[in-house]
Amino acid sequence: MVGKAELWRWTESRWTNPNLDWKGKLITSGVDVGSVSSQAVLLADGELYAYSNMRTGSDSPDSAMKAINWAMEDTGLKLDDITYTVGTGYGRVNVPFSQRAITEIACHARGGNFMYGPSVRTILDMGGQDCKAIHCDERGKVTNFLMNDKCAAGTGRGMEVFADILGVSINDVGDLSLDVDKEPQPVSSTCVVYAKTEATGLLREGWPKNKVLAAYCSAMAHRIMTLLERIGVEEDFAITGGIAKNKGVVTRLEKEVGITIMKTTDYDTQIAGALGAALFAKALVEKGKK
Amino acid sequence: MIANYGYKDGSGDYFIVIDTDKCNGCKDCVTACPYGVMDVGPDENDPLSDEEVAFVTEAERKKIKYTCAPCKPMTNRPPLPCIAACKQEAISHSW
Numbered sequence: 363m364v365g366k367a368e369l370w371r372w373t374e375s376r377w378t379n380p381n382l383d384w385k386g387k388l389i390t391s392g393v394d395v396g397s398v399s400s401q402a403v404l405l406a407d408g409e410l411y412a413y414s415n416m417r418t419g420s421d422s423p424d425s426a427m428k429a430i431n432w433a434m435e436d437t438g439l440k441l442d443d444i445t446y447t448v449g450t451g452y453g454r455v456n457v458p459f460s461q462r463a464i465t466e467i468a469c470h471a472r473g474g475n476f477m478y479g480p481s482v483r484t485i486l487d488m489g490g491q492d493c494k495a496i497h498c499d500e501r502g503k504v505t506n507f508l509m510n511d512k513c514a515a516g517t518g519r520g521m522e523v524f525a526d527i528l529g530v531s532i533n534d535v536g537d538l539s540l541d542v543d544k545e546p547q548p549v550s551s552t553c554v555v556y557a558k559t560e561a562t563g564l565l566r567e568g569w570p571k572n573k574v575l576a577a578y579c580s581a582m583a584h585r586i587m588t589l590l591e592r593i594g595v596e597e598d599f600a601i602t603g604g605i606a607k608n609k610g611v612v613t614r615l616e617k618e619v620g621i622t623i624m625k626t627t628d629y630d631t632q633i634a635g636a637l638g639a640a641l642f643a644k645a646l647v648e649k650g651k652k
Numbered sequence: 653m654i655a656n657y658g659y660k661d662g663s664g665d666y667f668i669v670i671d672t673d674k675c676n677g678c679k680d681c682v683t684a685c686p687y688g689v690m691d692v693g694p695d696e697n698d699p700l701s702d703e704e705v706a707f708v709t710e711a712e713r714k715k716i717k718y719t720c721a722p723c724k725p726m727t728n729r730p731p732l733p734c735i736a737a738c739k740q741e742a743i744s745h746s747w
Binding site: 462464465467468497503504505506507508509510511512513552553588589592593642645646649 | 746
């Protein structure tokens with residue numbers, strides 16, 4: 363259909379630190395090629411210098427290239443100026459200019475530790491197509507982890523599907539889902555495909571969009587809770603990934619866990635993996651591992 | 653590190669849990685497993701460490717419910733080969 367709004371499409375972004383000059387500093391980068399989004403982070407002497415956050419295309423090496431080029435845009439940096447690059451995420455082995463690939467579990471722990479500080483013990487990464495629950499120590503080293511990548515329930519992709527069928531912009535889903543007088547019963551299916559069928563049924567029954575969204579966000583929060591129960595939640599608790607921006611899920615998860623979830627306005631929660639990768643790149647240079 | 657390899661789906665939790673702090677990388681579990689589920693190598697979730705530890709192979713992580721099934725009969729279940737082989741008691745199964 364021509365001109366159909368792509369409601370599931372979240373806002374891509376890039377950022378440069380205005381108070382930093384990269385010249386003469388050690389530049390390391392991290393590139394996170396995920397199933398839905400790709401990020402590139404540039405560090406100058408371990409300080410966050412620039413990042414980009416965009417959608418992943420069908421070609422992983424190409425997505426990695428686009429992300430790093432966008433992050434370097436207008437900074438005067440060239441690929442040759444980067445001393446060490448670590449790739450992470452689903453497409454981590456397909457980052458052509460990287461020296462090493464590291465799992466997103468290790469990278470999210472490290473990135474989350476940088477973003478939220480050393481007091482973070484539990485990090486939940488809700489990505490495009492999987493969900494990772496991670497415990498880490500005060501240095502961001504993983505002490506316990508669980509990853510569920512077989513099922514899309516409780517992930518960003520599921521949320522995109524819902525935004526699309528309800529005709530609501532993905533950025534408004536959280537606020538709209540909270541705009542209900544009474545919390546409806548969560549949709550009973552955890553499977554995205556069945557949940558979608560169930561939501562369509564609810565719409566036909568005359569449920570308003572916000573109520574259907576509330577039912578879905580609440581099901582998602584519950585589903586994530588059952589995952590977290592396996593490894594337990596230790597304070598402080600933080601969320602990374604795209605769903606961290608969805609108030610509807612975060613607020614309901616807070617209620618289920620009974621712990622206040624740490625918030626950050628300083629960083630884009632989607633860059634945590636790439637940020638961790640860039641920090642590992644720096645650590646590896648310092649360790650002399652080429 | 654407590655490493656949970658596996659998944660949760662509509663039918664239940666299927667995780668092989670490895671305590672990498674206990675694991676000494678002896679490979680006894682690799683030899684014991686009849687289906688090649690276990691392997692030993694650098695810890696991919698602790699990239700700054702050089703120690704080798706046991707892990708569940710990438711290819712098996714999403715299907716251990718099925719791969720491990722022959723070792724888990726409904727009745728008279730013998731001790732699982734991987735768990736029995738591990739002198740460090742570093743391996744457990746969630747189901």
